[in-house]
Amino acid sequence: MLDGLARPGRGRIVKNRLKVLRAERDWSQQDLAQRLEVSRQSVNAIETGRYDPSLPLAFRIAALFDMPIEAIFTPD
Template sequence: MKNRIKVLRAEKNITQAELANRVEVSRQTINAIEKGKFDPSLPLAFKIARLFNLKIEDIFQDEE
C-alpha cells in the first residue's frame, strides 16, 4: 500500500520516533509502513489520519 507518511512527517517536522510515540507503535513499525513493507491496521490508519488531520484516503492509496 502506498502512503504519504514520510512527506507528511517532513512537512510537520516530526521524526519517525515522535510519530510512533503519538500513535503508540514502535519506530520500526512506522518505518515499515513508510517503506510499504507493512500495511497498518484500520485503527492505526485512523490514528495516523487523525494526527495529520486528514482522511485515510488522503494518506494511503491502494496499489493497483
C-alpha cells in the same frame, strides 16, 4: 448452499504519504511513533512499504494528521 471459494493471495501493499507528512512537520520516525503509540520500527516498516497498517492504526494516523484515510493511503 456451499461455502464460497476465495483465492489465497490477499491484496496488499497500500502506498502512503507518511514520510512527506512527517517531513512537513519536521518529525522524526520516533516522534511520529510516540504520537501514534506504536514502535518506531512500525512507522519505519509502514513508510518503507514492508507492510500496511491495521485499520485502527490507519484511523489513528488520519486523526493525527486531520485528514481522511484516503488522503494519506492509496491502494495503488
